[in-house]
Amino acid sequence: MRFVTRLVLLHGSVTNAALSWRKQQALAAEYELVTPDRPGFPPGPPIERVDFETEVPWLEALVQPGDHLVAHSYGGVTALLAAPRLPLASLTVLEPPAFGVARGDPAVEAWLEGVLALPRDDLRTYVEAFLVHVGAPLRLPDPLPPVLRQGMEAFLTERPPPEAELPLEPLPYPVLVVTGDHEAAFEAVGDVVQRELRAERIVLAGAGHAVQNARGFNDRLLEFLRRAP
Numbered sequence: 024m025r026f027v028t029r030l031v032l033l034h035g036s037v038t039n040a041a042l043s044w045r046k047q048q049a050l051a052a053e054y055e056l057v058t059p060d061r062p063g064f065p066p067g068p069p070i071e072r073v074d075f076e077t078e079v080p081w082l083e084a085l086v087q088p089g090d091h092l093v094a095h096s097y098g099g100v101t102a103l104l105a106a107p108r109l110p111l112a113s114l115t116v117l118e119p120p121a122f123g124v125a126r127g128d129p130a131v132e133a134w135l136e137g138v139l140a141l142p143r144d145d146l147r148t149y150v151e152a153f154l155v156h157v158g159a160p161l162r163l164p165d166p167l168p169p170v171l172r173q174g175m176e177a178f179l180t181e182r183p184p185p186e187a188e189l190p191l192e193p194l195p196y197p198v199l200v201v202t203g204d205h206e207a208a209f210e211a212v213g214d215v216v217q218r219e220l221r222a223e224r225i226v227l228a229g230a231g232h233a234v235q236n237a238r239g240f241n242d243r244l245l246e247f248l249r250r251a252p
Contacts, residue, residue, distance in 0.1 A: 028112065029087060030054035030248070035096025036178045037150060037161075039064045039170065043095060046236050053245065059085055061098060063177040065170045074182040079105040086111065091248055095235060096120060096157075100184045103216070106198075107190055113251040115199040115244065116216065117234050120157075122185040122208065124215045130207035135185065150175045158205045158231035191219035198222035199247045203234040223247065 030050060034043035040058040050056060062081055063070040078101040086092065088110040094102035099119030106114055125131045134156075141152045147163055154161050163171070198220045202213040205228065217224045225247075230237035 027055045029090045031057040033094040033098035065173040075101045113197045120184040125211045128211040134208035204228040
């Protein structure tokens with residue numbers, strides 16, 4: 024019998040798992056892909072408040088010993104918060120907006136001020152402006168598909184990720200930090216996380232915040248996963 028290691032892919036904001044990890048389906052040739060939808064995101068029911076702290080026990084119940092976890096954006100904040108208690112084989116975080124670890128950095132402060140200045144006339148206007156600001160521009164269809172509308176509404180309820188107080192200490196398994204070389208604020212966070220967790224680091228340009236779509240991402244991720252114990 025061939026035992027296949029699980030690769031858990033945790034998505035970020037606005038888009039659910041199916042929309043976020045389309046280019047990672049090829050990894051199923053080597054791993055059992057587990058692609059959960061975070062609480063509040065479709066096809067699950069809406070919830071009143073999306074909060075990284077309440078997602079931690081949900082993630083702990085989902086993860087099994089020996090899993091590899093890859094977490095993007097807001098999902099990366101949840102993963103970093105839960106990381107000391109997760110029985111993982113490895114952790115990979117993609118552009119986590121954990122700006123609390125790098126407050127005072129000029130690029131981080133400018134990025135956060137930019138969020139406050141975004142237009143908030145309506146749901147579509149705000150989300151489109153935020154996606155541009157975060158480095159993941161997306162032309163939203165009209166009318167909005169129900170799946171995308173619910174993801175956008177869930178995003179509006181998210182607790183701001185800079186509020187996360189992360190326990191940044193070395194972990195008992197390998198860690199990889201991936202950034203997209205498109206926004207200095209994310210690079211500043213990546214520098215801190217890399218240093219404090221003694222992590223490996225990859226910078227892949229070309230896909231902005233959606234670094235999992237960058238050319239070569241799957242190959243570089245596989246290289247890291249294969250070296251993990």
